[in-house]
Amino acid sequence: MRLIKLPILFILMIIVSACSGSGGFKADHKYEVPAFEFTNQNGESVSLDDLKGTVWLAQFVFTNCATVCPPMMMNMAQIEEDLHKAGVEDYKIVSFSVDPKVDTPEKLKNYLEMFNVKDENRWEMLTGFTQEEIGELAMKSFKTVVADIPDSDQVLHGTTFALVNQEGQVVKLYSGNVDVPFEQIEKDVKALIKAGA
Template sequence: MKKSHSYIGLSLIILLFGIFFIPKIVDRLNNEEVVTSDRLNVEGSEKVGNKAALTYIKVNGERKKAPAFKLINQEGDTITNKDYLGKVYVAEFFFTTCPSICPIMNKNLVQVQEEFEKVENFGIASFSIDPSHDSVEVLKTYAEDKGITHENWNLLTGEKDDIYGLANGGFNIYAGENEAAPGGFAHQGLFALVDKEGYIRSRKDKQGNPIIYYRGSVPRDKIVKPGEEEPQINILIEDIKKLL
């Protein structure tokens, strides 16, 4: 009698499983959701075809957002971080009289600009770390000389303390005055990639760690020798397309 009851119970469990769970599994298999959702889900990642997903940059477990700002661009207009919401943008720190890496960085960004010339939800934010010299007029002339034409590429100036706070405390891309450095300022030739919601994003390296920032001071077409830094403009362009 006990065996009869156990068979009945087992049959009931199997019946319920068939009624409630099998249709859901079949449906998810048909929609290719089982593997991507249950096993390989990277939080917030974008996957385009078979290309590698992008990741968020996290600090103390929290997704890192690009800092808020309110500055003046080369046209004399007030630009804030809110103007970039809904856009994918690249952020850099530079100065117009830089004799070393800035010309390379902005030549690279002009090439990025050309890739997204007609894309309205793409932009670039170039923060001057020498605002006492880089006035609106100076920035406008610099933009004309360098071929900066995208309507969402803003060369930004303002209070020095505000800009240095954005660099060192906001984006964590170092910038500082240094008499020994070329042009009197030390800064990193790095680009930050920001998504439409204002979060800093990047791809991962071969070890699975976020690269965090993209090297902007290496010419895109450089022939790299062993031990030298490789250009990252091509992968930056790829990753912008993913976020777009």
């Protein structure tokens, strides 16, 4: 009788340990990002295919923003600093402009330089689309709003940071303005890179 119980107990232990995930990455969502091809701060074309195979963090900002964008940019720069200190290399940061009529590649480049980022080559500051197109992308794939504010040079937009996997799916969303979960984001980026390795 004891000989039968031991193998069953051993099998149950294996099942339980497999279900615990042993520190692996677990997605909260799987929102598909549609194919795109936009222009970055260096005037270069950047497509979803260019980002495939790489983990990336996304945000929606604009250079004339008078409220939430500067803290969001500072917070994303802090995430980059944290990942650099942790020795994490294989990821990108993608910032979609929500004011593409104003935000030329040159303006986006100058804006990025204001935040003393660790590695400008890691950042893709994207423009080259209509506000309607970016609004649709933001809502469908990132579950965040982009909308004109009448009689104003400001644009209403969400303040979330999104983690996108190697297949181009949004898998996690975080606060990007206040109460940013810096440690959790670092942990998730590391785990997602490892999961796709």
